Amino acid sequence: MKLKKEEQTLLQDKTKNVLNHNFKKEYFKYQKLISTSKEKIENRKNILISKEEKYDIKEKTSNLSKEKEDIKKTFWKHLEETKNLFLKVFFAWMLGTIIGYFFSNQIIQFLIDILKDNNHKLILIRPTDGFLIFFKISIITGFLISLPINLIFVWNFVKTALKTKEKIKIIRLFIYSLFLSIISVLYGYFSLIPGSLDILLKLNPVGTTVSLTLLEYIDFLIFISLALIATFQLPLISYFLIENKIVKLEVFTKNRKKIYFVIVLFTAIITPTPDIFTLALFSIPLILLLEIAIILGKKNINLN
Secondary structure: OHHHHHHHHHHHHHHHHHHHHHHHHHHHHHHHHHHHHHHHHHHHHHHHHHHHHHHHHHHHHHHHHHHHHHHHHHHHHHHHHHHHHHHHHHHHHHHHHHHHHHOHHHHHHHHHHHHHHHOOOEEOOOOOHHHHHHHHHHHHHHHHHHHHHHHHHHHHHHHHHOOHHHHHHHHHHHHHHHHHHHHHHHHHHHHHHHHHHHHHHHOOOOOOOOOEEHHHHHHHHHHHHHHHHHHOOHHHHHHHHHHOOOOOHHHHHHOHHHHHHHHHHHHHHHOOOOOHHHHHHHHHHHHHHHHHHHHHHHHHHHHO
16 A cells, blocks of 8 residues: 555656646747747838838938929929010010110200200210210110019019018118119209219310210210219118118217218219319218118117
């Protein structure tokens, strides 16, 4: 009986050992399977991620190529629009020049009328002088005739890229600029040009007479008109700098004397005569306009 009991315990121990051994084997196998399956899953994940990345890269490159194509298209489209704008402006100017040619004689006569009080005759020296005079008058008249329509062409081209506030500012500045340009031309025609010509034609040695050619006279009028238009824009530029806080108002108010000196020096360079009268006719309106620009700048700062 004792033997049987011992045998039974041995059998039980053996079975336990076998079972434990089998269990361990199975357990390790299971662990191996889990680890391999995990690796496989990770590998698959990496493959999928790499595929997705590749797809993303492809998509990004395709998007970039599309963007490049769009940029090219917009660039060429913009270039085409710019070319069309230049052609429109050019043809409008040429049409205005043709119209201006038919009125050239009347315009020349109107300009010669400035010399009425001086009783001075204008002459032509070279055979080409007449052609050059008609050409210059026609070109300038054509520019003035075509200016409104050309401004509309330019505005339609530019306005799409501007915000509402920017549009308002540009329109306002253009109106001021046009107003100052008209005032400068009228001021030159009725005051500055007759006065400076009167002095110039009298500044000659005793026993000599001045022979003024029509071509020189037209060139003189063009120069004075352009100089006046340019100088009369300086106060507007000053106002623009103050309004947009590019230059502080204090710079103008504290340096008034220096600015006045620069204005007088500038007008002395561009004036055709060395006399004080012409210099005063040029510089005084500029100083007055600058003061108006400073006052308007102060009001604008106070409102803001």
